[in-house]
Structures are given as structure tokens and as C-alpha cells.
Amino acid sequence: MPDLRLDHIGIQVRDLLRTAEAFERLFGYRRVTDPVVNTRHGVRGVFLEKPGSLPLKLITPVTPGPHAYGLHHLAFMAPDLESTLVELGAAGAHTLSPPQPGEMFDDELIASVRAAGINVELVAGGRWRGRIS
Template sequence: MDLHHVGIATPEPEAMLERYRALGYTLEAEEKLPQQGVHAFMLVSGGHRLELLVPLGPETPVGRFLERRGPGLHHLAFATPDLERTLAELAAAGAPLIDEEPRRGFGGHRVAFVHPRWYGGVLVEFVEAGA
């Protein structure tokens, strides 16, 4: 599977947007996802994507992440053409799925997360892309 994007948690979107713009990234899209408690900014450069995640409140998953760990790497996201199949294969292998069913993510993509303990402490997201 190909890397779809790297998620970065931050309480300072304006400063981070400027810092990544200095590296050649441009803002591809932004969206508030109230059901996930986040305001997301997708940046792109040469086909590589970074997703800046800003919590909509301290009680949201990203808000709690920032409180516990501070700003930085939040997750890695991998593209899959068939999210149900990927989830079934992961479940059969014993992966602790956060999402047993896909949910709507950034840009309307269907997404699902796997608990960080399965990937050595890294939260992993699967994004149904290319459909």
C-alpha cells in the first residue's frame, strides 16, 4: 500500500501552514469534521500530502492527544482501493480495529483507524482512495 498522507496534530494552524509553505507545500483543501472533532488542512507538494489536524475542542481525540503528547506526528495514512477487504484482513490477523466499519473522513473519503498498539505505537489510518 502507498502512503496517502502524514497527519500532524497542532494547536497553531496558521504558523504551521506558513512553515510548510516555506518547504514548498500548498494548501490543497481544508474541512471541519465535527464528527471527528477536528479542523483538517491538507497540504500537498509533489504528490506528497501532510494533514494538519487542529482540535475543535479539548475533549476531542486530537485535543486529548495534544494535551498528553503535545504537537507532532499524529498518524500515518495508507491508501487502499478496498477498505472493507483491508479491514477484514486486518481483523483476521488480530489487529485491534478502532473502526470496524468505514466512516466519512476528510474530503468525503471513507476511512478507518487501527489502534496504535498494532503498529508499535503509531496510529494508522486507511483511506479508500482511487475510487
């Protein structure tokens, strides 16, 4: 079993900044990055943090069309993506996207799998592009 740590929760929303403002006002989160476009996955996103809670990544599609909104993925820190994908694949997970640079993660590698009925993002590092000082 790979050594994974839950890193953040990804939520797909219709209006990125309005939803970020609502999470700030209603739940005490604070936006900690400027919006960043992830061209490989066709989304724009921001990170929110709150002391004592997991970070949230809000994303919105950059192209029009029918999209599913709500919980998008759980993200786990996986420093060795290749071996993690092999282990998860052997346990029944299906790779959705192989390791590739993620713009929201300052081009550190990310991968996606479908496991246990949900989308799972695997993140090799913890840097976020567009961090607000």
C-alpha cells in the same frame, strides 16, 4: 496482506494556519485545501502538497482539552476498506473507527486502526474537500 499504498502523513498541531504557513516557508509545501471540519473526529484540517513528496494533512482539535501534538497517523489508500480491516485485524491490528464518511475526503469512506504501535488511517478514495483552485 492487503495491497496498501502510503497516501499521506497526518500531523496534529496547535495552530493550523500558522503551522501551514511555516511548512510553506521552511519546507516548500503549499496549502491546497481550505480548512475543513471533520465533525466525526473532532478536528479541523488542511492538506499541503510539495512536488515529489507525500502530502501532509495538518489537523487541530476543535475542542479544548489536553491533546497530544506531533505525528498523528500514517494514511494508506485502501480501496476495499472492509476486507482490509479483516486482513489487518487477523494480523493483529485493532480497529479504532470502522468505515465512515470523512468530511475532509469529500465523504468518501475512511477507517482507523492501531497497528505496529501507531495510528493508521485507511482511505478508500483520493478526493479532498475544499481544494483550492
